[in-house]
Amino acid sequence: DTEVTQTPKHLVMGMTNKKSLKCEQHMGHRAMYWYKQKAKKPPELMFVYSYEKLSINESVPSRFSPECPNSSLLNLHLHALQPEDSALYLCASSQDPRDREHYGYTFGSGTRLTVV
Amino acid sequence: GQQVMQIPQYQHVQEGEDFTTYCNSSTTLSNIQWYKQRPGGHPVFLIQLVKSGEVKKQKRLTFQFGEAKKNSSLHITATQTTDVGTYFCAGATRGTSYGKLTFGQGTILTVHP
Numbered sequence: 001d002t003e004v005t006q007t008p009k010h011l012v013m014g015m016t017n018k019k020s021l022k023c024e025q026h027m028g029h030r031a032m033y034w035y036k037q038k039a040k041k042p043p044e045l046m047f048v049y050s051y052e053k054l055s056i057n058e059s060v061p062s063r064f065s066p067e068c069p070n071s072s073l074l075n076l077h078l079h080a081l082q083p084e085d086s087a088l089y090l091c092a093s094s095q096d097p098r099d100r101e102h103y104g105y106t107f108g109s110g111t112r113l114t115v116v
Numbered sequence: 117g118q119q120v121m122q123i124p125q126y127q128h129v130q131e132g133e134d135f136t137t138y139c140n141s142s143t144t145l146s147n148i149q150w151y152k153q154r155p156g157g158h159p160v161f162l163i164q165l166v167k168s169g170e171v172k173k174q175k176r177l178t179f180q181f182g183e184a185k186k187n188s189s190l191h192i193t194a195t196q197t198t199d200v201g202t203y204f205c206a207g208a209t210r211g212t213s214y215g216k217l218t219f220g221q222g223t224i225l226t227v228h229p
Contacts (some may be wrong), residue, residue, distance in 0.1 A: 042204055042219035043159060056216060090158060103208075104149060104161035105217070 001026045004108035006091050012114045015081060021111045023074040023091030032074045033105070034066060035090040043090055043107075049074060081115045088112050118143050120207050122220030130228050135192040137223035139205035146208050148181060148188045149217065154201040162190075195227045 004025045013019050023032065031050045035043035048056035049068045063085075065077040074091055092105040119142045129135050139148065147166045151159040163172055165181035165188060172179045178191045188207075192199055202224045206217040 042222050103164055107158045109158050
């Protein structure tokens with residue numbers, strides 16, 4: 001299995017809703033990431049988990065709450081989002097970043113989120 | 117903070133023409149990666165360059181890493197319509213914790229048949 005699987009593929013939510021995005025990989029990768037991507041822009045890093053521990057939070061608002069239940073799963077909990085949070089949310093994984101020979105990221109196909 | 121500048125922002129070519137996109141970093145990089153994102157798709161890892169002056173080829177694609185490890189380029193020979201998409205470079209610096217990459221702005225390639 002060489003994929004990162006994200007669900008759902010599309011999500012429409014109101015500003016008072018609570019929803020969760022899910023990400024799963026079975027490649028044995030020990031680093032997992034959440035990115036946000038707006039149209040015609042590069043991916044923007046939100047969170048990094050390494051060995052199931054949060055190692056980087058790029059000053060993301062608290063309405064986004066990440067969770068890594070185990071080495072294969074990554075969740076992003078959403079609450080009280082704003083319309084400007086509408087974007088493509090990408091999950092990615094990579095092998096131990098200290099092993100530079102296997103450093104490339106594998107991205108999931110993303111969740112296209114619309115906040116109304 | 118670290119910045120990775122990528123040019124051009126857009127490139128329109130006729131099928132069969134060559135294409136090049138360039139990345140420049142404000143700081144020395146430990147490695148640089150290249151990704152391709154098809155329209156409506158997600159970024160797909162193409163290659164990683166680690167060594168100063170490194171050149172790698174993948175069929176019609178040639179990747180270079182500068183001697184000072186501050187710049188990189190991707191060259192596509194004889195473009196095809198399947199090359200359409202956005203090409204991103206992404207750099208990492210020494211001491212960056214846990215694989216944090218800085219992405220360039222991307223070059224959007226359009227290929228006219």
